[in-house]
Amino acid sequence: MRTLVKNKQSNLAHKNLLTASLLAGLLSALSLPSMAFDFKDALKDAVQKEIGQKAEPITPAETPNSNASAVDAATKNNTTTSAEATQPAFNWKNPSKDEEIALGREIAGNLLGAAPLVKDAALQKYVNSVGRWVASQSERPDLPWRFGVIESDDLNAFAAPGGYIMLTKGLYRQLTNEAQLAGVLGHEIAHIVKKHQLKLLQKQQLLNAGAGFLSGKYAKDNDLISKAIGSGAEISARSLDKSAEYEADRLGLSYATRAGYEPYGLPDVLQALGHSSKNDDSVALLFKTHPHPDDRLSALGNAVGSRLDNIKDGKTLENRFYQLKN
């Protein structure tokens, strides 16, 4: 089985990486005996380097065929979360596009367990249309992008690896035109294009593997997706680096602008979010996991500078903006 071989290879790779970093650590500790040596930091650096170098080249074979097979594989293997034994092994060092999608499916499925889709096919179709068009302006137009509005009065949006994006009904209700929706979806699309969440998980997995290796308890099932993402949709409540959020704002605005929308859709939404109180439960999680909207606006303003001065024909399309039924 290919997956088994892969698993072995990745275990080996982990060990190689760890041995190398361990050696490097020991060497530096020896040469600088007066300095306190933090093994965890050294490990972290090594992991960071690994991810930075190995995950960057975007999968060469981004064809529609491989999408279909990924979904098939995921469907077969993930009938329930408890079926860990049947889950394919996961190459954390250098996940393939199919693995990325399978991981995202698990995360998105868990999130949908907390808040199901709004039962309004026309709404979902509309959001997928806008999202698909914006995603086509990104650096990864060939992912199987899918979008959903979920039943929650919270104001939030989520992205999972491989092209899964969800926003709450509460956030959708705040929007008044299609350009704003495009901006919000653009931000989430950027998280997936830049593999922000995937990198967070990779880092954590490789660190876990390192800790396991050191204690001699590195278990094979650490390579399983369900082990990596923790309980339920917990991973969706975790913060990314602030810089990842600012980057997603910049790219989100860029994608929506390229798509022909009025560029101020995302800033509009940030303006609105800036008016909500920190004590408001509906934005509690959003505020916890993101920089304050005012800081995001300000950073976006610095990045924009004069770049939008000559962009005039962007569309807001409030006329066809889909109105919620309730």
Place this chain on the structure above:
Amino acid sequence: MIKNLKPLLIAILMLPMLHAGFSIAAETGSALKNDNLRAEPYTDAKVAGSFTRGESLEILKKQGAWLQVKTKKNTGWVRMLSVKRGTATTSNKTSGALALASGRAGTGQVVSTTGVRGLSEQDLKAAKFNETEIKTLESYTLSAEQGRQFANAGKLKTIAFANLKAGKGDSK
């Protein structure tokens, strides 16, 4: 004397209400950063004053990427993204805030608050994988071509616009 003033006073008080129906007049905001005011809505227009972060501004007009604002001392133009629009509110609802931000306040958008369903960290932690829902989500997946058709229907035209890079002094 006081009696005579009363109707006048009422009339004066009602003026801004009447006005509000016609424009976004008297919208307030605050500065998100230290920046210059310009005499015209262009980057290289003459400097017409400056303001500091947190300073409150009165927003007079919007033109393209620019807002005409009034500070305590001067009036001039500033880029939209230098200004936080509206006054900070301590209310616990964001309802209508976006309508305000986009200059469409008072459209009568009603926000339902019944059956509030949150999505807290605890809710997320306790969540169980839902195969039916994920399959439904996947059933909505559109092709790039379908996206293009939707864009055409809305007369959306792609433009060349390179990805924004982090501003000077900001984290990447």
